[in-house]
Amino acid sequence: MPDITSDDVHRLAELARLTVDSARVETLAAELSDITEYVQVLRSVTCTVTPSPHAMSSVRKDEVNPSLDREELLNAAPHSDADGFIVPRVVG
Template sequence: MEEKSKQVRKLSHLARLSLTPEEEGELAGRLEQMVGYLEALSQVEDGAEPDTPCVVTFRPDGVEPSLDRDKLLENAPQVRDGYVVTPRSVGEGGEA
């Protein structure tokens, strides 16, 4: 478990997260569960058939009316050159 805690500390440092010791312990436990699950999955034989059939139902593909552009732009708080203006969400340059 100490090895998992070390890994959690390293990952939290790389992700720029500050975790309490309790959070580190909780995440280490979750990491242990995930690794166990992946180990169990790796033991499944290639080409093994599932116990239950998988049925996927697709909706019919067709053209449907969309939003009216003029009505949409009427409700937008700010419009410029026919586009909705939104606040910048990503800065310029290499900011992280």
């Protein structure tokens, strides 16, 4: 498996939608390489069983119930008005 390079860190940061401080890129690349090297042990494990996901105990009925207060939720946002959350303009 390849080491994680500084370019990889930039690509991953772009995918994860976060900026990485340029002074941290090389350190992060080294740390992530160490971790991915450590987890190589997984490749040598012989697996004889098929993993089964956790089971859900029950599903709720598909019916309308009272939910959280709209105004309260909007108030919790950094920028909102009575109509919704406000974000930078995304179209024309």
